[in-house]
Amino acid sequence: MRTTHRPLTTVALALSLFMAALEMTVVSTAMPTVVGELGGLQSYAWVFTAYMLSSTVTVPIYGKLADLYGRKPVLLFGIGLFLAGSVLSGLSTSMNMLIAFRTLQGLGAGAMQPVSLTIIGDIYTLEQRAKVQGVFSGVWGLAGLVGPLTGGLIVKYLTWHWVFFINVPVGLGALALLVFFFHEQVQHKPQKLDYAGALLLSAGVVALLFGVQGIGRNLPELLLGAVLLAAFVWVERRVAEPVIPMSIFKNPAITISAVAGALFSAAMFGATTYVPLYVQGVLGGSPTLAGGMITPMIVGWPVASLFAGRLLLKTGFRPLIVGGLGLTVIGTGAMALLLKPESSLLIPELAMALFGIGLGFTATSLLIAVQTSVGWELRGVATASHMFFRTIGGALGVGLMGGVVVSQLMKDPSVPLAAANELLGPEHGRGLSPALFQTLSGALGTGLTINFWIICAATVGAFVAGLFFPKVKRREDVALSSTDVAAPH
Template identity: 70%
Template sequence: MRKTHRPLTTAALALSLFMAALEMTVVSTAMPTVVSDLGGIEHYAWVFTAYMLASTVTVPIFGKLTDLYGRKPIILFGITLFLAGSVASGLSPSMQWLIVFRTVQGLGAGAIQPTTLTIIGDLYSLEERGRVQGLFSAVWAVSGLVGPLAGGLIVRWLSWHWIFYINVPVGLGTMVLLFIFFHEHIEKQKRPLDIVGAVLLSLGVVALLLGAQGHDNRLVPLVVAAVLLGAFVLVERKVKEPIMPPSVLVRPTIAIASVTSALFSAAMFGASTYVPLFVQGVLGGTATQAGAMLTPMLVAWPVCALICGRVMVKVGFRPLIMGGLGLSALSTVVLALVLRPGAPLLLPELAMGLFGAGLGFAATALLIAVQTSVGWEMRGVATASNMFFRTIGGALGVGAMGGVLVERLTADPRIPVSAANELLGPEHGRGLGEEVLRQLSGSLADGLATNFWIMAAMSVLAFAFSFFFPRVKTGAKAEAGEAAMH
């Protein structure tokens, strides 16, 4: 059997994360321009939530598949699907088609993200893993610097369609490296996949998201979600190969990590989605300025993740998780207080940097603590469970905030929603009447202000739950325990 070339495999995995990170910053930068071109601001949140929803419902499925059939075929399939969705998104003729193709992208991301992190857990020991996870987080720093600038330049000199095409060469390069240099030995066994559980989970999450959107009939999808997810729990307790084993999820380390990850992700994805919209729609900034608001977060995160990886074995997981989430809670409260019409950009940029710093410490420690708590045969499921709760938290958070925003924008029936599309265009609504422009800008600002307080509440709750995180061993004792589980 050929041996994995660890450096080149690691480089390929870094490229896969770079592709996903770059996609987030570039799309967030360009979305206001996309709305001004295609229209449909009432569907704004769905461009993000469709992507997150698709990745959310498939993360645990792909995580289980990596444990059953190996990591390599799953990540190659995921990248192929992601690239197909990227190209199709760039060709979208309408907002509705963009949402459909972003769903395809999300399906691919559901395979890429957890599998990449699982392979890192396979290739490196606990002490090495902390450093490598920190180095991998530096990929987000590069994308944070390149993404807003690239998005602004692409929108200005080419068209928004090209923001999706830049994934293609990166994805193809990643696939070539993984195909040639990553090898694994999997004992082929006839082990059934939990199809019933996968269907119940997928439909339950879809219903939950529809309820979170805040429509008048929200009670119906919420009841349906409760029934389907309750049935999913019952199925998982009985099947031989559950996609999300209850015995794993109830472990204190994984249970608390799941709750805190869902909460801080709601705030993180909310910031990535709505802070650029505030800058461009309320402050009248350019697409580049809107995307640049995310740069401090995306740079501070990997820097602090790298520090976390170096000190984690010495200080343990718990102080880093509590301290990081406390810092992120403080920063989101500051954001909610200062993001107002006419606000200077310096203070919110500083707050976004502190937010990213806190999550750099907390998210890294949480993920490695989860991976350390299980052996190889369950690492794919455990990693996927953490990613699942991150993405579902983000999807539900962004969806609920989107419902708040649409409700505010449609409160006055005399003002068509299409006017908001003009507000986000390059002329910033100069063609609208003065009264319409004033009222529409006020509605947008009010809706976003509410969303920023929702983000702050989610961050504070995540910090509160971190006090319940157990004291987990690190260092030699943890390695011995992990080895014993193989």
């Protein structure tokens, strides 16, 4: 059997995560400009939620496939699908096309982050894993620094289409490194994938997403989603190879990590989606300036993550989780209270920095706690389940907030919703009458302010959940050398 080259495999995994991190900042920077060109402000949230929805429902499926058939083929497939979706998104000529191809992109992304993190859990021990977080913290930090600037320059000097094309060289590099330098020995067993569970999970999440965007009008969709997810749990308790084994939630560390992860991800994705929109649509900032509001969060996150990886071996998981979530409450509370149409841009920058630092301490500690709680045979599905709850929280949160914005813009039936697109165009609404501009800008500002309070409430909920996090034994993993990156025989 060929041996795994651990350093180059780590580089490949870092490139995969770099694409995911860069995608967040670059697309958020460009989206107000996209709406200004293509129209469809009412579909603004769907560009993000379609991506998150498709990645959400596939995360646990990819995690299960990685446990059954190995990490490598699943990750290669995911990166390939992500690149195909990126190219097609860049070729889009309408908002509907963009949403469709972002869905395809998300289908690939569903494999990239959880399987990459699972491989890290396979090839590094607990102590090594805590230290290697510095490498991946640097990846997120670099993406946070170059993403907004890159997105702003692309929009200014090229076209927004190129924010998707830049994924291609990075993805091809990751694919090449994984093909030649990552090798694993997997004991294949005849297994039957839980298709019924996967279908019920996907349908339930879709129904919930449509329901939360209705702002009280889509009760049937919410009820349908609840019924489908209840049926999913019923099926998972009875099949031999469930997509998400319900038994893992007997571990309180995994259960509380799922709840806290879903809530802080709703806040995180809400902030990265709607803070740039507020800066460009309400404060009149440029695309580069709007995207730059995310940078303090994405830089603060990896810096805190670096310290968290080193501290958790001394302090344990709980102090870092509770302390980090406390910082997120302070950051989002400041944003909800202080961000006004006449506010200084220093307010969102400081608020997002605190938010990011808190997330860095929290997310790192929760992930390592989950991976430490299970053995190899469940590490893929446990990691994927944790990421699933984080992504479903983000998808539902962004969908709910998108419904809030649209409902505010549609309050006055005499104001055409299409006119709101001009607020985000290159002229920032200069073609609108002063009265119409004031009405639309005020409605957009009101909707986004409500969203900031929703973001704050989500972090408060996560903090409360974190208070119940148990004391997890930080057991020493069995060291895996670069020649034994495989499932046990």
